[in-house]
Structures are given as C-alpha cells and as structure tokens.
Amino acid sequence: MSIAALARDEVRALPLYAPDMTPCAIDVSDNTNLWGAPPAALRVLADVPAESVARYPSLYSTPLRESILRYLGLGGAPGVGVVTGCGSDDVLDSTMRAFGRAGARLAYSAPTFSMIPVFARLNGMEPVSIPLTAAFDVDAERLVACDAAVTYLCTPNNPTATPLSRAAVEYVAAHARGVVVIDEAYAEFSPDTFQELAARHERVLVVRTFSKAFGLAGLRVGYGVAGRELAGLVERARGPYKVNSLAERAVLASLDEGDDALGWVRAHAALAVELRERLVVELRALGFEPLPSVANFVCVPTPRAQLLASRLRERGVLVRALSGLSSDVPALAASNGMALRIGVGPWAVMQQLLDTLDMVKG
Numbered sequence: 001m002s003i004a005a006l007a008r009d010e011v012r013a014l015p016l017y018a019p020d021m022t023p024c025a026i027d028v029s030d031n032t033n034l035w036g037a038p039p040a041a042l043r044v045l046a047d048v049p050a051e052s053v054a055r056y057p058s059l060y061s062t063p064l065r066e067s068i069l070r071y072l073g074l075g076g077a078p079g080v081g082v083v084t085g086c087g088s089d090d091v092l093d094s095t096m097r098a099f100g101r102a103g104a105r106l107a108y109s110a111p112t113f114s115m116i117p118v119f120a121r122l123n124g125m126e127p128v129s130i131p132l133t134a135a136f137d138v139d140a141e142r143l144v145a146c147d148a149a150v151t152y153l154c155t156p157n158n159p160t161a162t163p164l165s166r167a168a169v170e171y172v173a174a175h176a177r178g179v180v181v182i183d184e185a186y187a188e189f190s191p192d193t194f195q196e197l198a199a200r201h202e203r204v205l206v207v208r209t210f211s212k213a214f215g216l217a218g219l220r221v222g223y224g225v226a227g228r229e230l231a232g233l234v235e236r237a238r239g240p241y242k243v244n245s246l247a248e249r250a251v252l253a254s255l256d257e258g259d260d261a262l263g264w265v266r267a268h269a270a271l272a273v274e275l276r277e278r279l280v281v282e283l284r285a286l287g288f289e290p291l292p293s294v295a296n297f298v299c300v301p302t303p304r305a306q307l308l309a310s311r312l313r314e315r316g317v318l319v320r321a322l323s324g325l326s327s328d329v330p331a332l333a334a335s336n337g338m339a340l341r342i343g344v345g346p347w348a349v350m351q352q353l354l355d356t357l358d359m360v361k362g
C-alpha cells in the first residue's frame, strides 16, 4: 500500500495553503500591521534571558490570560475564561477538535475566512456554507437551521471587510444549539465588537488575534474568550505549551498601557481607519467600487482581479487576488466572484499602490 493510501482521506485531499508570496517592495496582501510592531514588544524580544529559551513556557499561558481579560474589559467578569493558542488559527482548529464529532456539521457564511472549511474537514466535520445576504449579513435563521455542532461567524468579515449586524449575531448566539464562534480578528478597527456576548452566553467563543492590529503576526498568538467551561474544553483539545515563551513575553509587553505598547496599537488602528477612508475615496476616483469596510483592508470586486494583481506584481506591488467568491451575493456575482483585497498602511505605501493601479488599470 502506498504511503498516500495510508493517510486519512481528508489529509490526502487537502491542498497546501499557497497564497501568492512573491517578494514585492510593496506587500499589502495579508492584512497585517504595515507600520510594524509595538516598540515595547520589540524591546522585550531584543533582551531575552537564556532561561526563557532553555526551559518550557507556561503550560496554558496563565499570566497572558489575565492580561487579555483586562484588555477586553472583562477583568472582573465572573465565570469568564480565556484560551490562548499558536495563532487564532490554533484556537479555531482546537474548537472544532473539541466539539466536532466525526460527521458533525460546521456552519458558516460564504465568503469568509478560507481556513474554516479546511479546519472543518481536517477535524472530520462537514462544512456547510450559507451565502451572505445582499447586505453582507449572515442569514441568521438559515445558519441556525443547519443545526451545526459549531457555527462560525466572522465580523468584520474576511475577505469582504464588512460587518455583521448586531441583530444577526445576537440571533445566532441565542438560538444556535451548538457552539458559536465569533471571529473578531479585526475587532480593533471596528466600531462594534461582541466580546460581551462571551460573558452572556455559555456557548459563545469570541476569537481574537495579536496578528493584525497588534503587529505580531510572526509570533503566532491568538486567543478565545468564553465561559470558563467552554474555554477549558477548547484548551484541553489544544494541549499544553502552544504559546512559546518569547511570544508570551512580547505579547504581555504589548498589553501594557503606555505609548509604546497599547497606546501604539490604538494609535495605529485609528490611523488605519482614517487612511482606509482616504483609500476608498481614491479607489472610487479610479473607477473601483470597494465594499464598505470596517477593517484594516478593503475588498474591491472586479472581474479583472487576476489580471490586475499580476500586472501590479510585475511592478512590485503585491495584493491578494480572490476568486470563486459566493456568486449568491449580488455585488460579487457582478464581478464573477472575483475581487482584490488590499491592506491599509502608511499613506506613502497607499499612494504607490494607487499610482501603480492607475498605471495598470487600462
């Protein structure tokens, strides 16, 4: 028997994650913090004591969990717990491992974070997708009717950058019978956040990350906040030692109050929001129609996404070209399910992107 035949079907069938990573002078393709990382975190990394490398890190990131609760304003909330992970990817994957029995459903709205159906299949679950509505909201009743073991919501949603309505999120949180995951990877850029639902509903897990607004994507730290029982079960499925000690120290430093820590994060998130609005105006002037964004990136439906992305790449500008987006959503049907996704960063970078786009748009 071949080695491939010995492997689980789900693993053999899985394509590797292979976004375009061509090195480019300007890379706005992955929604990370284009200003860099908080100085307080960088200082900690530059001065690492030997014992924090030679010994294992904390089992389940206990000091970090307390700082995260304070950051979320849930410090004194009774019964609320945190589970950390090697990126929020790890928290999402572990949640499915904890609650997805073989063949159980994972319900989500399309288009959304591309890893979700991948993690579902790897965990033996059946991903079931329901299209977003014309207003880019989830169809809450249809999602709940899936009777899924895990229901995944993402707000602001990647890759559309659009928010979900409070009414829809609260409906799903109140009525879904299984666990409800609310992925808020871009919460720091959004006017509306949902972390308090984790304190109100025992089956809701709100998932966040240090990879986007916090500028620490290379360190791979994410977390989920939920009732203690739910957070504890995800943590069991996750296993010990997942957040390495350097990452934990740097993330802890970034959560301090102060201009070089949380102040840096907040100031750059506010700047990203301001420059996003300016970018939208300039993209419209070039004849594009970005979707309404509440994140640090914009999604621009266009049937010429692949062509434009490759012309931009030839001139040293990397954006993400998306295809196969749900054609049930009218704005995406009009572009044959294709779009460009562009991260927001310093204006000099945005200006170069705009100038190059103007040159190649034809």
Ligand SMILES: *Cc1c(COP(=O)(O)O)cnc(C)c1O
Residues within 6 Å of the ligand: 031, 086, 087, 088, 089, 090, 113, 154, 157, 158, 183, 185, 208, 209, 210, 211, 217, 220, 221, 222
């Ligand atoms: C980037 C992203 C993540 C992954 O974040 P990591 O913490 O780096 O694993 C999760 N969810 C969404 C929606 C994202 O865009």
